[in-house]
């Protein structure tokens with residue numbers, strides 16, 4: 001019943017920008033967490049560190065890596081109700097449950113995400129319009145707090161703490177177990193369709209036309225294209241197929257990027273080239289295909305550690321959401337700024353969020369358009385561009401996604417998240433993160 005801490009230099013978030021040592025314990029069982037209920041020392045629970053910025057880092061505190069708490073505790077094959085420890089990954093759930101005809105109700109663009117991480121960022125997937133955020137499918141969870149010990153929360157029990165914990169960035173206590181409603185599937189395949197489109201207006205038209213007929217929608221756009229081609233890209237849509245086997249994905253044999261590439265790998269020239277190659281490849285794949293869920297939902301997972309491509313300086317992802325009334329004009333303004341800057345990367349995504357309300361006080365999604373673009377860290381130049389983008393987002397009444405952020409100001413965070421003061425009342429006095437130290441009211 002002890003927690004052993006080690007000083008680790010290899011604990012980096014996905015963006016690899018912050019490189020400060022972290023004090024980390026990796027408990028083997030829930031029993032090992034007993035000291036948390038009495039100790040007031042500063043801490044943060046983390047999962048697979050797939051957040052890009054500093055919401056999963058806590059330099060002045062202790063990290064609790066929960067990835068060994070990965071046991072399944074109960075499953076009802078009639079209703080799909082699953083209770084599991086918070087450290088199990090969505091990928092592992094897919095591997096176990098796809099053969100039985102069940103799938104997590106929402107999956108982000110990577111399956112290397114724990115249940116605890118998916119709850120604490122209230123993650124969204126390509127099916128946001130149909131299913132809303134991950135938190136909408138959480139029936140209950142248990143939290144271990146420094147002040148009151150273990151607490152069960154659900155929409156009916158300790159409802160305020162539940163709402164604070166969904167999207168609560170690990171700050172309301174350590175999530176130890178999660179009860180989740182899984183989704184039935186008839187096969188492991190998606191009937192998918194890819195369509196090239198030529199402008200931002202065309203994206204909006206395609207999205208509106210697809211919403212009622214397709215569960216999964218997303219678009220990749222070429223962030224180097226300006227003027228009349230602004231926003232051009234490839235629109236991808238699909239539904240779970242009734243045809244095919246229930247074979248899960250395989251992680252064995254995935255490519256691994258073992259070293260950080262030199263930082264000059266991503267520059268305006270290589271970026272233009274990569275985007276052109278990507279567009280050509282995707283254009284060849286246009287049309288209707290039956291695709292396994294792996295390449296459809298998680299194409300980037302085929303290269304482990306791909307963020308090392310940005311070199312030692314690391315990378316940022318800028319992800320914002322823009323509310324419906326301002327979405328079209330503000331998306332246009334953001335894309336124009338990005339194209340003009342010559343920054344950006346091959347990972348540039350546009351997606352609509354639907355009207356289903358997010359259950360968390362700090363949940364990121366709201367009805368509108370979300371834009372996510374990766375940027376190599378070119379120091380002041382990159383940060384200056386972000387300030388210009390921030391201005392557009394603020395004026396549009398939008399907000400940034402904490403899971404991707406490592407730099408937002410206290411003012412912008414407070415402006416984007418009106419329930420922040422209410423949320424702060426549910427924070428566990430012992431929990432903190434580098435992100436929280438920057439933005440806390």
Ligand SMILES: Cc1cc2nc3c(=O)[nH]c(=O)nc-3n(C[C@H](O)[C@H](O)[C@H](O)COP(=O)(O)OP(=O)(O)OC[C@H]3O[C@@H](n4cnc5c(N)ncnc54)[C@H](O)[C@@H]3O)c2cc1C
Pocket residue numbers: 014044045046047048049050051052055056066086087107108109110112113114115116117118120121122123124125126168169170171173174175176300403433
């Ligand atoms: C390639 C890629 C694609 C992505 N695509 C999407 C996407 O489409 N949609 C989307 O929403 N996100 C997306 N993300 C972001 C990712 O889904 C989130 O950052 C997710 O929360 C990461 O989970 P994790 O287990 O790695 O958690 P970590 O990154 O380790 O932690 C994330 C947060 O959860 C908290 N936390 C983790 N475990 C616990 C626990 N047991 N108790 C309390 N708090 C805890 C941490 O304190 C931290 O605040 C993507 C990330 C990558 C790398």
